[in-house]
Amino acid sequence: MAQYLLKMIQPVGEVPDHSVLGPIMAKLGAIREELVAQNSWVFGGGLHQPDTASMVRPSDSGPVVTDGPFAEGAEFVGGVTIIDVEDLDEALRWASRYVEATGLANEVAPFIGGMPQK
Numbered sequence: 001m002a003q004y005l006l007k008m009i010q011p012v013g014e015v016p017d018h019s020v021l022g023p024i025m026a027k028l029g030a031i032r033e034e035l036v037a038q039n040s041w042v043f044g045g046g047l048h049q050p051d052t053a054s055m056v057r058p059s060d061s062g063p064v065v066t067d068g069p070f071a072e073g074a075e076f077v078g079g080v081t082i083i084d085v086e087d088l089d090e091a092l093r094w095a096s097r098y099v100e101a102t103g104l105a106n107e108v109a110p111f112i113g114g115m116p117q118k
């Protein structure tokens with residue numbers, strides 16, 4: 001098994017209301033239940049808009065904390081899911097399910113070595 005990070009890419013801006021998000025969240029919940037059932041779910045969660053982020057950068061006098069995201073952009077990583085699956089092909093199938101459920105792009109990246117499961 002290998003672990004993959006699925007990064008959901010979403011637009012910066014106003015969050016849709018519950019009438020739009022409710023059905024999407026139900027689909028995401030069903031996908032998570034399937035991942036849990038096959039022991040492939042590791043971790044997942046959504047992120048707030050990028051204006052809530054902080055950056056910690058190196059400097060000669062030590063780390064410096066600033067407000068805001070790393071880079072300004074029209075999109076941001078709005079959520080992450082870590083899965084433990086057989087291979088990249090399976091990770092891409094799961095990412096495709098998330099894309100179909102949300103209409104948002106997903107970036108799939110393998111972990112180096114992976115994390116041990118509890």
